[in-house]
Amino acid sequence: MEGIIALLIPFGAFAVAGFAIWTGHQRKMIKMRGEFPTAHGADAERMREELKYLKDRVAVLEQITTDGHSSKQLKNEIEQLRDR
Structure with a gap:
């Protein structure tokens, strides 16, 4: 019995x-892939709103x-969208 315990102590340290x-x-891999744990509360709501936007x-x-507009019409529409 003492022999088994003597073997398990170093094994436990290595484990x-x-x-x-x-x-x-694993933490490094998650950061590299950009995968983060699921957000809760205000962060989750902010991310949902940003995703919808x-x-x-x-x-x-x-x-x-x-739509097939002319380039001038397209330019005007883009400017209107930037002004939002």
């Missing part, structure tokens, strides 16, 4: 050290490019 190295690596902007830009 803890390995786990610490692994979790540090950007989707609306893309929809307007798609409409402008597919």
Whole structure:
């Protein structure tokens, strides 16, 4: 029994050290990929609003490019959108 405990103590130390190295690596990988934990509360609401705003902007830009206006009309529409 004492022999088993003597073997488990160093194994436990190596296991803890390995786990610490692994979790540090996982954090670095998450930062590199730009994946962050799900936001809650005010941050989540702000991100939803910003996403909706950007989707609306893309929809307007798609409409402008597919309407077939002349270049002068297109220039005027872009200026109107910038003034918003």
